[in-house]
Amino acid sequence: MTLTVIGSYVSPYVRKVLACMNLKDLDYEVDPITPFFGNEQFERLSPLRRIPVLIDGDFSVSDSSAICAYLDEAYGGHGLFPADAKDRARAxxxxxxxxxxxxxxxxWGLFYQKVVRPAVWGEPxxxxxIDKTLNQDIPAALDYLENELPAEGFLFGEIGxxxxxxxxFFxxxxxxxxxxxxxxxxxxKAFVERTLAHPCIASLLPFEDVQRSTDIKGRRQALLNAGARLTVETMAMREARKGYMRL
Ligand SMILES: N[C@@H](CCC(=O)N[C@@H](CS)C(=O)NCC(=O)O)C(=O)O
Incomplete structure (x- = not known):
């Protein structure tokens, strides 16, 4: 049975789920919608109108963490979490x-302000x-990560x-x-480059490039041409609608 993921290749949370599915070598199809264009059916599956959503037969769940934990428990292959209890908690x-x-x-501080607001809502x-995010908040986050991330390899041995x-997010x-x-x-810097270069994520890049460079009319065909496996039906509608969180 093929799994279905609802959500654009450009979303960091969709990318996270797809990379985990690639690691586990799972078959899946994607309905690459932007959350703001999700229809009623999308909202029934994702009450917060957020992507990603996973559909597995008659089961569905939203939220990337819930999805990844489900996939790890329901399917074999590459483990997404380390074995040790304390390592699992840290993961x-x-x-x-x-x-x-x-x-x-x-x-919300950068991508939404610089890319989504002008493109979807036609506003600056x-x-x-943006300035506070770049000058204060991201540097503080990077100071934290710099102390936590490994100089080589991944956080808990194998990538997860x-x-x-x-x-x-980078x-x-x-x-x-x-x-x-x-x-x-x-x-x-090195950790992010190493992780993004791993085939489980790097292989998604061509689809992201298409998603970013095509408009809604030509997108589906361009994604198929690039080798993406897409659902036959889409949960997208024409009009954009704001979600329930933050906006
Ligand atoms: N905690 C959620 C966050 C998902 C999320 O925020 N997705 C964004 C797209 S990158 C979204 O759907 N935003 C629409 C909104 O919040 O209205 C997860 O891990 O899946």
């Missing part, structure tokens, strides 16, 4: 830190928020959900023209 902490704090900074981003959860950071200063945060 969950890094996942939470990334989803919440790095999400706040890289998505909040300049003061903790590494992926952190690295995924790709959206790059889409908003952010890059890590290698002099100030050399470990973080």
């Amino acid at each position: 969950r902490w890094f996942e939470e830190y990334a989803d919440t704090r790095l999400g706040d900074l890289f998505i 981003g909040d300049r003061a928020r 959900v903790a590494d992926i959860s952190i690295a995924t 790709r959206n950071g790059a889409y908003a023209n952010f890059s890590v200063d290698a002099v100030r945060w050399p470990r973080t």
